[in-house]
Amino acid sequence: MDQDRTPGEQPEEKPEEQPAREPGGRADDEQVAGRPEAPEPAEEPAPAGEPEPAGEPEPAGEPEPAAEGPAAELPPSDEPPVSEWVEEPSGKPAPPSDARRRLKAALWPPRISRGQLVVALLLCSLGLALAIQVRSTNDHSQLRGARQEDLVRILDELDSRQQRLQQEKSQLEQSLAQLENSSNQAKEAQEQTKKKATELGILAGTVKATGPGIVLTVDDPQGQVKADMLLDTLQELRAAGAEAIQINDVRVVASTYFTDASGGGVQIDGKNVSQPFRFTVIGNPQDLTPALNIPGGVVRTLEKQQARATITQQQKVVVDALATPTPPQYAKPAAK
Incomplete structure (x- = not known):
């Protein structure tokens, strides 16, 4: 036959013979039996917060007849059942079951009521009291077991x-x-x-003083009052119990001295004192006033010199002039 073909003519292709299929699809069933069945995707459980809708009950029908033929006699597969698969076809792990979620929600976070807290405190107090009682009992037991010595x-x-x-x-x-x-x-x-x-x-004379006393004012319009008259007045006041004396703005102390100025007037401790002469004296007014008014005393002597003496008793007299103390030149403290 090859020889009868003319040049340029291609040989005819013979169709491939397909195996004859037995009635009932046995060949296809055998091929299906050789492959494992694809796992069915596991159904995701519904969220815990949403109730599953109640489906309509399926009508009770007749049970499906058992498969007949070669498909019912397929050999068992080595693949695990779908319920034992750990991962879904998409590769994500299956979510925990509803029971596990409910258990976790019941245990955490812990819910403590006020009554439970009170009971816990009472139990702690009871345990502490028991521990103290046991310890004290042990101490007493040691003394009970001791000897008399x-x-x-x-x-x-x-x-x-x-x-x-x-x-x-x-x-x-x-x-x-x-x-x-x-x-x-x-x-x-x-x-x-x-x-x-x-x-x-x-x-x-280094400290200010205050107390009851008198104020003696001597006016001498004729200028007949000399230093010796002022000194006599000072001596009478000291003899009557005067404790602090001030003449104008000069503080009288133990070293105070009086002199007549060359141009007229009087100097006290080297300071010129102008008229009127004002004696501010602290002491008992009931003793100072009679001492000045005795017959032949200071007041009578000043009146003879055309001077006028005025005495004023006061419950509070202030002596605020201060003296500058001078250290003694010859006196020294004596040894005991």
């Missing part, structure tokens, strides 16, 4: 310790009393020293 020794030690503590208490009380006395004595001595310094300052 040990008990006597313990009592002696307690007595000795009590005596030592009592002695320490007495010593501390004595020390406290001494400190209080010394503190009080030191404070009292300090107050006495301060008071004495103030008194000496008043006498020395």
Whole structure:
């Protein structure tokens, strides 16, 4: 036949023979039986918060007849059942079941009521009381099991310790009393020293003074009052108990002196004092006034010199002029 073909003529292709298929599709069934069935995707559970819609009940029908033929006799597959698969076809792990979620929600976060908290506190208190009771019982049990000699020794030690503590208490009380006395004595001595310094300052003219007294004003329009008359007036006031004296703006102290100025007038401690002469005196007014008004005294002498003396008693007199103290040149403190 090849020889009968003319040049340029292609040989005819014979159709491939397909295997004959038996009635009932046995060949296809055998091929299907050789492949494993594809796993069905697992159904995702509905969310816990949304209830699943109730489906309509399927009508009860006749049971499906068992498959007949070669498909019913397929060999068992080695693949695990769909319910035992861990992952879905998409590769994501299956979500936890509803029971696990409900258990987790019930356990966390813990919900503690007020009653449970009160019960817990009562149980803790009861446990602490039991522990203290057991400990005290153990301590007493040690003393119960001790011998008589040990008990006597313990009592002696307690007595000795009590005596030592009592002695320490007495010593501390004595020390406290001494400190209080010394503190009080030191404070009292300090107050006495301060008071004495103030008194000496008043006498020395270095401290201001105030108190009851008199104010003596001498007017001398004729200019007949001399230094000796002012000195006599000062001596009378001192003799009557004057404690602080000030003439105009000059403080009178133990070293005060009076002189007649060359141009007229009087000088006190080197300072010119102009008229009227004003004596500010602190002392008992009931003693100072009569001492000046006695017959032949200061007031009568000033009146003879055409001068006028005026005495005013006051309950509060202020002597505010201060003297500058000068250290003694020859006097020294004597040894005891």
